[in-house]
Amino acid sequence: MRILERLDELAALGDRIGYSPEEDAAHELAAGWFREAGLEVSVDAAGNLLGRVPGGERQVWTGSHLDTVPGAGRFDGTLGVVAGLEAVATLGLPGLGAVVFRDEERGCAGSRGCTARPDAYVELHIEQGPTLLRADAPLGVVTAIVGYVRGHRTFTGTPGHAGTTPMDAREDALVEAAEFVLRAREVARGIDGAVATVGQVTVEPGGTNVIPGRVVVSVDARAPDAGRLDQLAAALAIEEPTRTEPSAMAEEIRAALRGELERLGAPVLELPSGAGHDAGILASAGVPSGMLFVRSLNGGVSHNPAELSSAEDIALALDALTGALRRLAG
Numbered sequence: 001m002r003i004l005e006r007l008d009e010l011a012a013l014g015d016r017i018g019y020s021p022e023e024d025a026a027h028e029l030a031a032g033w034f035r036e037a038g039l040e041v042s043v044d045a046a047g048n049l050l051g052r053v054p055g056g057e058r059q060v061w062t063g064s065h066l067d068t069v070p071g072a073g074r075f076d077g078t079l080g081v082v083a084g085l086e087a088v089a090t091l092g093l094p095g096l097g098a099v100v101f102r103d104e105e106r107g108c109a110g111s112r113g114c115t116a117r118p119d120a121y122v123e124l125h126i127e128q129g130p131t132l133l134r135a136d137a138p139l140g141v142v143t144a145i146v147g148y149v150r151g152h153r154t155f156t157g158t159p160g161h162a163g164t165t166p167m168d169a170r171e172d173a174l175v176e177a178a179e180f181v182l183r184a185r186e187v188a189r190g191i192d193g194a195v196a197t198v199g200q201v202t203v204e205p206g207g208t209n210v211i212p213g214r215v216v217v218s219v220d221a222r223a224p225d226a227g228r229l230d231q232l233a234a235a236l237a238i239e240e241p242t243r244t245e246p247s248a249m250a251e252e253i254r255a256a257l258r259g260e261l262e263r264l265g266a267p268v269l270e271l272p273s274g275a276g277h278d279a280g281i282l283a284s285a286g287v288p289s290g291m292l293f294v295r296s297l298n299g300g301v302s303h304n305p306a307e308l309s310s311a312e313d314i315a316l317a318l319d320a321l322t323g324a325l326r327r328l329a330g
């Protein structure tokens with residue numbers, strides 16, 4: 001399958017951090033494929049690559065990104081670009097476009113800097129998690145890209161001698177912080193679709209023989225809609241929170257994708273995306289957007305060289321994407 005050969009060619013370029021010479025090389029490779037497919041190629045001020053079928057009343061784009069995290073797999077972003085091109089080239093309908101956004105992994109600089117506004121955007125992407133694998137479903141339709149609140153919690157105790165302070169006379173800030181970590185797990189488990197993570201812990205004074213006097217933990221809390229995010233953030237009492245709102249996927253596009261899954265006889269499963277994507281940026285900017293997820297194998301692992309999706313699932317995803325674009329371009 002040509003898609004798999006092209007994924008190999010991109011993987012051969014190695015890790016591709018946004019706006020690095022390696023990402024440039026990937027964009028040059030893709031631009032060559034776009035021209036070969038007869039698309040009209042342009043690059044915008046943010047460096048995003050667009051290949052269009054000229055004309056058309058409605059501008060309908062599909063695509064993803066070609067930059068990677070360090071130590072990346074070979075499917076994240078790349079699959080949506082290569083399969084998107086295949087779908088656009090197969091249909092050849094005026095107004096269709098294949099797009100490659102720059103620098104997605106570090107915060108979606110490309111899609112944030114993209115000033116052109118299509119009438120619809122559909123992104124095919126690997127799930128990067130185990131939901132489809134567990135449900136025995138090859139594909140899934142994304143309902144929303146989760147919003148998140150990030151900040152920290154501070155715990156204060158009394159530093160003291162680790163040998164001479166009796167256990168019943170201690171105010172240990174790290175023990176309090178540990179109780180918070182466990183409570184955060186329970187709070188998130190109690191809200192459907194929510195997750196909460198403590199990823200950093202700073203302990204002061206930080207001596208092996210000193211009772212911790214002050215502990216700061218990071219908190220990353222995510223939920224699929226604003227109501228659940230409010231509930232989660234309030235229960236965790238996050239200090240100095242920064243918030244990114246959830247992005248709902250457009251019903252029109254979800255319906256087109258569900259229709260394709262039915263047509264192909266695949267189970268119709270809908271799920272939120274716990275990871276951020278360019279589709280969320282476009283949705284927040286008012287572009288009706290949708291995403292089709294492809295099952296991730298190896299337990300759903302991503303941002304790891306063990307990232308994997310099967311040729312069968314990819315072929316089915318291409319079929320569904322092509323059909324959905326045909327419905328949306330009409």
Ligand SMILES: [Zn+2]
Pocket residue numbers: 065076077104125
């Ligand atoms: Zn991605």
